[in-house]
Amino acid sequence: MEIPKEVLAQFAELGAFGALVPPEYEGAGMNNSQMARLAEIVGAHDLGLGVVMGAHQSIGYKGILLFGTEEQKAKYLPDLASGRKFAAFCLTEPSSGSDANTPIKMPDGSTKDKVSAFIVERAFGGVTSGPQEKKMGIKGSNTTEVHFENVKVPVENLLGVEGEGFKVAMNILNNGRFGIPAACTGAMKLCIQKTVGFWISGNL
Structure with missing residues (x-):
């Protein structure tokens, strides 16, 4: 199940996809409260x-807003704000949620204890996504696994400071965990309004 492309x-x-993006990057320049x-x-x-809109902005490209260089913002934000491109936030793991902990082994058998955040494009090659996850609801918002195999990322696509990817990820989550809950709040409010109206009308 997908949201029709003409609706998007x-x-x-x-x-609506550029609510949080500053006007100089073709966005609406809203603050977090207005976006919520x-x-x-x-x-x-x-x-x-609502979830597609919230995920795209409040976590998808939030890292570029928070940690991106001026060059990164100028390159990516206009397309993201206009809906010409969509952003995904790749962190969550099946067994640990947002507390990603899968160890990465190097060819020499060693493991790395620090991570860095990057802006990755599908066009780089080696980026694939799995089938859409089967969810109880919100099926219009696509959730899949994303796989990276021998992906070559330009050094200028480093997001934030090298070795501080965990800090970047947590800041994105802490700043962005309002968009999706706000959409859910709207749905719950409407459910309550309809329930109360149904009850007042004597049908309950």
């Missing part, structure tokens, strides 16, 4: 669309 295109025309209110309104009518 119309949503992009409204500027927008997600709440959208989520009340279509939770899948």
Whole structure:
């Protein structure tokens, strides 16, 4: 199940995918509270669309807003704000959620105890995604595993400081865990309103 492309295109025309992006990068320049209110309104009518909007902005490209260089912002934010491209946040693991802990072994058998964050494009090659996860709800928001195999990332795509990827990831999550909950809050409010209205009408 997917949100129709024409719906996403119309949503992009409204500027909703660039709510948090500053105007100089073709965004609306909203603050977090304004963005949360927008997600709440959208989520009340279509939770899948609300989550897509929230995930794209509040965690997807949030790292570029928080830690990106001016060059990175100028290169990526206009396309992300316009909906020409969509962002994903690759951290969560099946067994540990956002507390990623899969060890990475080097060819010499050693392991690395520090991680760095990068901006990775599918166009780099070696980036693949698995089938859509089977979820109980919010099926319009696509959730899949992302695999990286021999991906060559330019050094200028390092996000933040080398070796401080965990700090970058946690800051993204801490700053971004409002968009998706806001959309869910909108859906819950509408459910309550409809339930109360149904009860008042004497049908309950």
